[in-house]
Amino acid sequence: MTSSADTADKAGESTLDAFHRGAFHLVQPRRGHRAGMDAMMLAASVPGSFAGRLADLGAGAGAAGLAVAARCPDASVALVERDAGMAVYARRSIAHEANAGLRDRARVIEADVTLTGKARLAAGLVDGAFDFALMNPPFNAPIDRPSPDVLRRSAHVMEDGLFERWLRTAAAIVRPRGGLSIIARPGSLPEILTAMQGRFGGAQIMPIQPRAHEHAIRIVVRAIRGSRAGLVLMPALAIHEPAGHRFSQQADAINNGRATLFGD
Amino acid sequence: MTSSADTADKAGESTLDAFHRGAFHLVQPRRGHRAGMDAMMLAASVPGSFAGRLADLGAGAGAAGLAVAARCPDASVALVERDAGMAVYARRSIAHEANAGLRDRARVIEADVTLTGKARLAAGLVDGAFDFALMNPPFNAPIDRPSPDVLRRSAHVMEDGLFERWLRTAAAIVRPRGGLSIIARPGSLPEILTAMQGRFGGAQIMPIQPRAHEHAIRIVVRAIRGSRAGLVLMPALAIHEPAGHRFSQQADAINNGRATLFGD
Numbered sequence: 062m063t064s065s066a067d068t069a070d071k072a073g074e075s076t077l078d079a080f081h082r083g084a085f086h087l088v089q090p091r092r093g094h095r096a097g098m099d100a101m102m103l104a105a106s107v108p109g110s111f112a113g114r115l116a117d118l119g120a121g122a123g124a125a126g127l128a129v130a131a132r133c134p135d136a137s138v139a140l141v142e143r144d145a146g147m148a149v150y151a152r153r154s155i156a157h158e159a160n161a162g163l164r165d166r167a168r169v170i171e172a173d174v175t176l177t178g179k180a181r182l183a184a185g186l187v188d189g190a191f192d193f194a195l196m197n198p199p200f201n202a203p204i205d206r207p208s209p210d211v212l213r214r215s216a217h218v219m220e221d222g223l224f225e226r227w228l229r230t231a232a233a234i235v236r237p238r239g240g241l242s243i244i245a246r247p248g249s250l251p252e253i254l255t256a257m258q259g260r261f262g263g264a265q266i267m268p269i270q271p272r273a274h275e276h277a278i279r280i281v282v283r284a285i286r287g288s289r290a291g292l293v294l295m296p297a298l299a300i301h302e303p304a305g306h307r308f309s310q311q312a313d314a315i316n317n318g319r320a321t322l323f324g325d
Numbered sequence: 326m327t328s329s330a331d332t333a334d335k336a337g338e339s340t341l342d343a344f345h346r347g348a349f350h351l352v353q354p355r356r357g358h359r360a361g362m363d364a365m366m367l368a369a370s371v372p373g374s375f376a377g378r379l380a381d382l383g384a385g386a387g388a389a390g391l392a393v394a395a396r397c398p399d400a401s402v403a404l405v406e407r408d409a410g411m412a413v414y415a416r417r418s419i420a421h422e423a424n425a426g427l428r429d430r431a432r433v434i435e436a437d438v439t440l441t442g443k444a445r446l447a448a449g450l451v452d453g454a455f456d457f458a459l460m461n462p463p464f465n466a467p468i469d470r471p472s473p474d475v476l477r478r479s480a481h482v483m484e485d486g487l488f489e490r491w492l493r494t495a496a497a498i499v500r501p502r503g504g505l506s507i508i509a510r511p512g513s514l515p516e517i518l519t520a521m522q523g524r525f526g527g528a529q530i531m532p533i534q535p536r537a538h539e540h541a542i543r544i545v546v547r548a549i550r551g552s553r554a555g556l557v558l559m560p561a562l563a564i565h566e567p568a569g570h571r572f573s574q575q576a577d578a579i580n581n582g583r584a585t586l587f588g589d
Contacts, residue, residue: 246555247555248555250514250518250556250558254514255515255518255519257515258515268558273560275560276557276558276559277557277558277559280558291510291511291512292511292515293511293512293540293541294511294532294541294544295540296537296540296541296561297532297561
């Protein structure tokens with residue numbers, strides 16, 4: 062990712078950031094939660110052959126959803142974001158001339174992912190309407206030191222039962238045999254697996270480790286709506302080379318939209 | 326492991342097998358479920374400093390429990406096995422002169438792990454009586470092609486809700502802050518994590534992979550009775566070198582009682 066000032070923004074509160082070596086751009090708040098490798102790894106879990114409708118739940122400025130749109134020419138993406146301020150950034154990202162190639166395949170749904178019943182339908186989160194859902198929920202446990210920045214705290218602090226509520230919506234809006242990917246902390250695995258029961262199966266768990274010999278700091282869980290297949294624990298992705306801060310070849314390729322996380 | 330005929334057995338139905346480069350021996354049935362690397366990896370999850378009372382739940386001929394007794398001089402082990410035939414082998418293993426160094430620290434409890442109430446207590450599975458429990462439950466899912474051999478089938482075929490029943494007993498017999506280790510297939514992870522809820526925490530999950538770039542075929546889950554700590558996903562153990570069938574250095578050391586699985 063390369064970042065520059067957003068020239069349309071006189072007050073200097075936003076930046077324009079290039080992802081996937083310039084294949085798409087994000088308009089983001091200079092302060093607060095900023096998209097990075099988490100969003101790129103989540104987007105990379107979508108198979109290269111994906112075509113259809115994808116919902117990016119908790120989209121922020123749209124990094125994960127737009128990364129899929131940039132990589133998969135037959136994907137259309139809905140960026141679902143409840144925070145009005147972040148939804149503005151998502152709309153500005155879509156509208157930016159640097160994203161002209163995917164502008165017609167992206168839209169914003171300003172809605173809380175945890176809406177239920179008629180309120181969910183009215184927001185456009187319609188039953189079976191999507192072929193794939195991405196979930197990048199606020200996954201810093203409350204035990205963590207809260208960020209001093211309000212926007213960042215809103216995007217990072219986890220609520221109890223969050224995965225249950227988010228997966229209830231994901232199960233409703235994804236068609237049978239459609240896909241789901243979640244990025245989360247390893248500590249959330251019990252809650253995720255519980256919430257997936259009876260909704261999603263055939264789960265593949267990809268541990269993300271800083272280095273090959275360190276424990277995982279993230280997991281990406283990919284699953285299939287209505288599948289009864291068992292869980293698979295994949296070989297981990299190491300972000301860095303064994304020594305130093307250099308990205309591993311695989312992580313660099315994933316970060317730049319050149320490789321997929323599950324190799325499909 | 327090196328295997329030879331059991332000279333005390335005129336009918337030739339059993340073998341005497343050396344483990345940990347001769348540090349302990351097992352008398353095993355020639356046919357049926359035979360102990361191997363699963364039991365050694367499970368035993369290797371017990372820290373080197375362990376001292377106290379350990380229960381090996383589903384002990385078979387006693388491989389995992391006796392491996393701990395051989396490696397930890399201040400450990401005493403109870404081999405819990407419901408199958409009368411296998412319990413005979415466990416007793417013969419303990420009594421064998423090759424195990425003279427650990428004979429006084431090992432005993433057999435012939436009982437079903439899933440006993441409840443007074444029946445469990447009467448069998449010797451007393452509340453809080455153990456500092457650590459090992460679980461090597463029958464973990465081949467029923468979907469697998471059943472083995473033609475009855476003893477092997479009995480040891481491998483999984484029953485529904487098995488982890489819930491085994492973990493209920495483990496939670497009863499392990500003292501607060503005591504340890505638990507389970508070896509299982511990755512597909513059992515949802516059931517294991519659900520059954521651990523409110524009983525064991527601070528789980529460490531160790532994926533066991535045939536090779537570094539292949540998905541896990543086993544997991545070892547280690548946890549602490551009553552802990553509220555979160556789950557940790559460890560870097561995987563690869564059994565073989567990247568090419569060929571040669572054991573990795575780490576797997577060979579674990580298999581021979583020279584290293585522990587979690588490095589403690």
